[in-house]
Amino acid sequence: MRISVIGCGYLGAVHAACMAELGHEVVGIDVDQHKVDELSAGRAPFFEPGLPEVLTRALESGRLRFSTDLADAAGAEVHFVAVGTPQTKGSHAADLTYVDAAVRGLLPHLADGDLVVGKSTVPVGTASRLGELVRASSGADLAWNPEFLREGFAVKDTITPDRFVYGVPAGEAGERATAQLDAIYATALEAGTPRLVTDYATAELVKVSANAFLATKISFINAIAEIAEATGADVTQLADAIGHDARIGRRFLNAGIGFGGGCLPKDIRAFQARADELGLDSLAFLSDVDAINLRRRDRVVALAEELVGDVSGARVAVLGLAFKPDSDDVRDSPALDVARRLHGRGASVVAFDPEANGTAGRVAPELEYAADVESALRGADVVLVLTEWKQFRELEPAAVAGLVSHARVVDGRNTLDAAAYRAAGFEYRGLGRP
Template sequence: MTLNISVIGTGYLGATHAACMAELGFDVIGVDVDPEKIDSLSRGELPFHEPGLPELIRKHVDSGKLRFITDPDYSTVGAWADVHFVAVGTPQQPGGTGADLTYVDAATVGLAEGITKDSLIVGKSTVPVGTARRLAGLVEEKSRDAVNVSLSWNPEFLREGFAVKDTLTPDRLVVGTDSDADEAVLREVYAEALERETPWISTDFETAELVKVAANAFLATKISFINAFSEVTEAVGGNITTLADAIGFDTRIGRKFLNAGVGFGGGCLPKDIRALQTRVSELGLDHTMTFLDEMDKINLRRRERVVTLSENILDELAGKRIAVLGVTFKPLSDDVRDSPGLDVANRLYTAGAEVSVYDPEGNANAAKRFPRLEYVESLADAAKDADLVVLTTEWNEFKELTPAGLDGLVAQKRFVDARNVLPAADWEKAGWTFAQLGRFYDGL
């Protein structure tokens, strides 16, 4: 029997998972509480940018493999689906640092009460350790006596900009479950990946929950580590990129995520490491994850360093025109949550600069957060008459910049490469004052 699949929550994670499950051959229903979002998804229109996903959604809406509906009491999917993936958000708590589990709890309990056939609920949301076991108890308590409903946990490991690829060809699959039967169902869901010998890790609830936050914390640690050393090389001399290359040859360390710059952001790493700190503190392990607090501080200091460099180069910020290139937290995304580039742009504006912002995909979302900034439609528009250009997101369009490409546009040849992606020697040879994080500058 071919499994029917529902996906609860059609945000970034849910919409991607639903489309990819349809691509794998399953009949899929995506469920959301927002009728406007459902209508947009049914037309293949996304409220966010993710390469390849709109085409995949349109393909399977047209094929009939994928539908999007509102289902307030889960009666439709509860009578139809065999596997229900919960992919709702776990934002940071308002006024706190822990994860807000309101949506996960509501979706899981609602499903348990609405399901009318034997089925499996699978959590994909990133949650604090202990959540899955608590929810498993609620599922047992709330589900109907006549049906067998159980819960497993299957964390996601998506990279924005590569979400379709990461879902269809994952580098590992992690399942937290207490049931061999439930594991067998998930092996059927992921049969295609298993045929390619994708590593399969079957474990308990707690380990499955911790795998995701541990991965994010480790990535944040590597980024923060190299950024801490960039503070040293800025003070004493040296080249942080060469240093990263040299230690990256050590196979125990590796070169990935050792790129010094303005730091990390987005909707996952910052909130997840803060939620992890909060959770281990709740467990009485206050000192276990204190290094995460220092990582957060390093990350924020890099943003302030960009502002300081800019001020030192210009002597003062007030009244100066500054072009900020890139305000998404990373390329191939329109996500500006906790974005270093957007934070830098706002800080420059607050200090009195006239800030002109250009991002290939992020202008609209950035404008919702900081409407007081000037958003323009091209790199040339941003750079026109600029006293300083600041690169904060490494889009290919910016990585391919040359001095000749900006000559005649800017008012002054001054540049801060906050992602260390351009060849400094070429720019300095062309007469630019050119600064990068992790390099020593006399007087800067």
């Protein structure tokens, strides 16, 4: 099928490349000329495993191209809207400026039978409003097809997702939209991927509900970690024990520095803001989820100060800056936030991340960035492991001890072998661990 993807940031670039990989003819459109030039040259503007290879194959096949001209979307049968919905300045609500502009910009280029498909995460009620606009201004229909991408696994999650959700209008328009989406996702559907067809509101709520649940699960175990620290219990063993309960599960029960990134923090705030607009206090608990998450960063700083005393003038090695491994994304990254807080207290912070040094450096140029992990560790008074990259998990404690000035480590992700580090002479501090 002929497809346009409006917005070529993280979501849109991955979606465009993967749709071309599946055999569709795709044009990706973005207002940022530099981004379009980079993508057209086969260079992904962010780190995502597997994307450069898919992007290169798609471009070489001739099925994928990029443009800054929205008129190039004309002729496509399906138009995916994948622009950002940032948090509104001075409010927790989602800013729909880019979504509204993308849909309105598409209107002159839509033909009878076209389908506009929202991928962006939006407050419930948005699709209904935009659907009326699209139908009143053209012979096109609108569907909402939320994404469930995990950074670091986005290519896999696009080509072989764990489910599809279609939010469609009632009647024949919904049947047409469903058939068009089925044609686009035929490969995965034929392989048995579940497909749920819903109304607009349900589809919008699925994504934010999933993110709210995951955020709540993470903050739950971090709240328990606070109790564990006060009582001498081990939250890691506790999580193992309750994780054997099939109703609970072990995933997302890793206590640590908390969640970040461009989705969970803003999405739970926007979700609560939308509930408030509806006159409901059903999601008031998300304020506590957010607060628990943010105070984990305070706790990591406090643990560093427990080990060092006054951190002013101390050399602090920070391992990890991205909000999660296999990503260079530092949006609302707990790791980068902690590094900046320690710098603000007068510490000499030397940071290293396998992929995020560049993105972090643009946000926090005040920090010192090491070229490799050994350079970051050399002469450190304390080491903070803040992103659970594999190479940090696999460091040999004895080798680390040979580089640092003082054998002290704060395990911000509870990812290290505490016994091995203690055996190598380290003062070890984890979160929620004795």
